[in-house]
Amino acid sequence: MTRDLDIISSALIFEGLPEQHLEQIKNVSVSENYPKGKIIFMEQDEGNGFYLVAEGRVKIFKVSPSGKEQILHVFGPGEPFGEVPVFSGRRFPANAETIRKSRLLFFPRTAFLGMITSHPSLALNMLAVLSMRLRQFTQQIENLSLKEVPARLAAYLLYLSTEQESEDSITLDISKGQLASLLGTIPETLSRILNRMNKQGLIETKDRTIRLLNREGLESLSIDGKKNEVT
Amino acid sequence: MTRDLDIISSALIFEGLPEQHLEQIKNVSVSENYPKGKIIFMEQDEGNGFYLVAEGRVKIFKVSPSGKEQILHVFGPGEPFGEVPVFSGRRFPANAETIRKSRLLFFPRTAFLGMITSHPSLALNMLAVLSMRLRQFTQQIENLSLKEVPARLAAYLLYLSTEQESEDSITLDISKGQLASLLGTIPETLSRILNRMNKQGLIETKDRTIRLLNREGLESLSIDGKKNEVT
DNA sequence: ACGTTCCATTGATCCGGGTCAAATAATTTT
DNA sequence: AAAATTATTTGACCCGGATCAATGGAACGT
Numbered sequence: 001m002t003r004d005l006d007i008i009s010s011a012l013i014f015e016g017l018p019e020q021h022l023e024q025i026k027n028v029s030v031s032e033n034y035p036k037g038k039i040i041f042m043e044q045d046e047g048n049g050f051y052l053v054a055e056g057r058v059k060i061f062k063v064s065p066s067g068k069e070q071i072l073h074v075f076g077p078g079e080p081f082g083e084v085p086v087f088s089g090r091r092f093p094a095n096a097e098t099i100r101k102s103r104l105l106f107f108p109r110t111a112f113l114g115m116i117t118s119h120p121s122l123a124l125n126m127l128a129v130l131s132m133r134l135r136q137f138t139q140q141i142e143n144l145s146l147k148e149v150p151a152r153l154a155a156y157l158l159y160l161s162t163e164q165e166s167e168d169s170i171t172l173d174i175s176k177g178q179l180a181s182l183l184g185t186i187p188e189t190l191s192r193i194l195n196r197m198n199k200q201g202l203i204e205t206k207d208r209t210i211r212l213l214n215r216e217g218l219e220s221l222s223i224d225g226k227k228n229e230v231t
Numbered sequence: 232m233t234r235d236l237d238i239i240s241s242a243l244i245f246e247g248l249p250e251q252h253l254e255q256i257k258n259v260s261v262s263e264n265y266p267k268g269k270i271i272f273m274e275q276d277e278g279n280g281f282y283l284v285a286e287g288r289v290k291i292f293k294v295s296p297s298g299k300e301q302i303l304h305v306f307g308p309g310e311p312f313g314e315v316p317v318f319s320g321r322r323f324p325a326n327a328e329t330i331r332k333s334r335l336l337f338f339p340r341t342a343f344l345g346m347i348t349s350h351p352s353l354a355l356n357m358l359a360v361l362s363m364r365l366r367q368f369t370q371q372i373e374n375l376s377l378k379e380v381p382a383r384l385a386a387y388l389l390y391l392s393t394e395q396e397s398e399d400s401i402t403l404d405i406s407k408g409q410l411a412s413l414l415g416t417i418p419e420t421l422s423r424i425l426n427r428m429n430k431q432g433l434i435e436t437k438d439r440t441i442r443l444l445n446r447e448g449l450e451s452l453s454i455d456g457k458k459n460e461v462t
Numbered sequence: 463a464c465g466t467t468c469c470a471t472t473g474a475t476c477c478g479g480g481t482c483a484a485a486t487a488a489t490t491t492t
Numbered sequence: 493a494a495a496a497t498t499a500t501t502t503g504a505c506c507c508g509g510a511t512c513a514a515t516g517g518a519a520c521g522t
Contacts, residue, residue: 062369064377065455068510072372087355088362093369116355120347123354124318130361131319137368138293138324141303144375145415146295148508176470184376189509191471207518224296299480379478408499420479422501438488 002077004031004105007054011078013129016121028111032104040082040096040104047085047092049108053077056102059178060094071182072140073133074099074174080129086112087130099178144184147225150193152183154222157203161212168215172208233308235262235336238285242309244360245353252350259342263335271313271327271335278316278323280339284308287333290409291325302413303371304364305330305405311360317343318361330409375415378456381424383414385453388434392443399446403439 004026008014014022031054034040040051040058051058053075060073060081072094075081085092086109116123143152156179160170172179180190197203202218204211212218220226235257239245245253262285265271271282271289282289284306291304291312303325306312316323317340347354374383387410391401403410411421428434433449435442443449451457 062373062377064373068377070372070376072369084362084365086362087358088366089359090363090366093366113355117351120349120351120354123351123358124344124347126358127318127354127361128320130358130365131315131317132321133365134315134361134368135319135321135324137365137372138303140372141301141368141375142293142295144372145301146293146299177468186510187470188472188511192509195471406499417480418500419481419502423479426501 002054004029004054007052007078007105011052011080013052013080013125014122015125017119017125021119021122025107025115028115029105029107032106034098034102034104036098036101038098040098041092042095043093044091047082047109049106049112050080050083050086051096052080052105052107054103054105056098056100056104057173058096058102058104059099059174060096061181062094068186069181070184071178073136074178074182076173083126083130085109087126099174147222149183149185149189150197151222151225152185153190153193153197154202154218156183157210157212158215158218158222168212170210170212172210176208233285235260235285238283238309238336242283242311244283244311244356246356247352248350248356252353256338256346259346260336260338263337265329265333265335267329267332269329271329272323273326274324275322278313278340280337280343281311281314281317282327283311283336283338285334285336287329287331287335288404289327289333289335290330290405291327292412293325299417300412301415302409304367305409305413307404314357314361316340318357330405378453380414380416380420381428382453382456383416384421384424384428385433385449387414388441388443389446389449389453399443401441401443403441407439 005022008026008029009022014025017025029052034056041047043062055077058075058081059071060075061069061071063069073081082092082096084090116126143155147155157170160172161168164170174182176190176194177187180187183190194203194205198205200217202212202214202221204213236253239257239260240253245256248256260283265287272278274293286308289306289312290302291306292300292302294300304312313323313327315321347357374386378386388401391403392399395401405413407421407425408418411418414421425434425436429436431448433443433445433452435444
């Protein structure tokens with residue numbers, strides 16, 4: 001198990017803070033263990049603090065009355081989540097659930113707010129985190145509204161390939177079903193599109209490993225929805 | 232023309248700050264006039280500060296290669312926009328354009344960051360603003376991904392009726408075309424749906440005035456996509 | 463190893479809503 | 493007020509992708 005202090009000091013949200021301050025932050029946090037598939041909070045719950053993933057993986061999502069799920073984020077080690085109620089004073093706007101056995105650090109609202117007032121750079125870090133998240137949501141809205149599913153998938157594959165340094169072979173870190181939900185579609189459709197991209201020679205899939213055979217094609221697909229036409 | 236200080240002191244983002252501090256804030260701001268339909272910034276521009284609407288109205292939006300537009304926000308007097316690059320250090324994720332003759336207050340990045348470090352409650356206010364915006368995006372993603380257009384429209388009408396205190400008659404503050412873009416659809420589709428809702432007795436439209444005839448029906452439509460079935 | 467359960471794939475069908483085209487209405491310009 | 497834009501509505505048509513149904517595979521507890 002990774003030490004709390006290591007997690008905290010490697011988290012972007014606490015970047016650049018003095019050692020002594022990190023210690024202080026560690027002391028207000030509470031470590032919590034969750035099995036896979038456990039609800040952490042639900043939409044409309046009161047938020048008395050936020051979380052930092054120490055180990056494992058957490059999804060933030062919405063569900064429609066008919067049961068369709070839309071994933072907003074998947075967070076891994078070092079990433080904070082559930083901050084919105086801390087600063088907005090409103091309830092959680094979405095649900096959170098572990099998709100793996102996980103360990104979370106919980107930061108109580110009041111303790112954290114107290115630290116912010118005395119440490120301005122902590123506030124600036126948090127502002128940076130929220131801003132990046134707004135960027136990401138902007139992207140997601142663009143994807144949902146202005147792109148069709150193949151373009152969203154292509155964009156996601158290219159994004160993954162930058163996350164993972166790997167030359168041209170990437171590994172899905174979530175199940176295909178979850179990926180479908182993240183892309184705003186359903187497993188059947190995702191399956192068909194992966195299949196089609198295989199036939200088109202854009203990718204080569206083997207279970208959760210996907211080899212990108214034609215970056216150019218994927219890029220153009222992700223932008224204008226058209227695979228490279230031969231002029 | 233409304234005085235700068237009045238705008239600043241009535242803006243949520245500067246709420247609760249001491250008079251003297253507001254004066255200081257006013258002094259770093261720059262007033263700028265824009266005609267209707269003027270681009271304020273474009274996606275990928277560098278952001279050297281953020282804006283506060285003093286008068287008029289501004290839309291934040293994305294455009295697809297094929298020209299379809301998705302509006303993310305429409306901001307009016309007292310609302311700030313363009314803060315993301317200030318804190319994320321990245322470029323603008325979307326475009327901004329006036330949809331009316333407008334006056335904006337511009338706050339340069341460095342001056343504002345300086346004030347934040349010396350005034351923690353300013354940071355907390357900004358965190359609250361960004362958090363509310365994340366909430367709103369969450370809502371918008373839910374709408375786009377999990378609801379169909381009639382449900383989105385119903386939700387928007389009900390939202391407008393709380394904004395405007397009016398008993399049951401609301402007035403669109405943007406054109407139908409812009410509304411379509413805000414809801415993630417196109418004018419033709421919006422027109423047809425308004426027409427259908429009229430026939431169903433849910434609303435009664437006359438130009439930009441809409442009378443809500445059946446709140447219950449609209450509510451149930453906005454939630455589960457079904458108008459009240461008679462059991 | 464074996465059934466049980468969950469996940470992924472494939473086929474057939476349906477529908478919301480986007481596209482294209484054209485008419486009508488509302489604004490703005492001169 | 494006439495002309496020229498621009499916004500809104502209506503009709504005919506089409507398509508991406510969701511739904512429903514069924515089968516094959518992989519993971520898992522006993």
